[in-house]
Amino acid sequence: MIGPLKIKLQLVCGDEFAMGPGKADLLETIAREGSISAAGRAMGMSYRRTWLLVDTMNRCWSEPLVETTAGGGRHRGARLTECGKAVLSDYRALEASIAKAVMPEKGKTKPLEKLAKRLRDKALSSQ
16 A cells, blocks of 8 residues: 555456465465465465465466475475566566655655545545
8 A cells, every 4th residue: 555545466367367466475475384275374265265376376477486295294385486486576576666656756746646635534424
């Protein structure tokens, strides 16, 4: 959120959303937790929902973003691939550049500021 503006950057692949803020958050959580199921729990999602989002991402990019290793041992679980790390980093950089584009420069008024001045803090009650 930047003031009253909510930026929701979504990249599409055909009819699928290849990346958006929720999927980027999921990638960060998988990287931190080391597992798809743990990431889902941390984000309050079912394992099935989490897996479907990972599957969509893996199908939409030139290479998988998340790789999994089944079984026991130290190297089991899930991790971001090099492509996954790059896509996440580039997506977050794009978000930051878009956010910067709407921030006012010193001495200049951006359209967002003009709109924000006219926007109510809360909507009026419906009749």
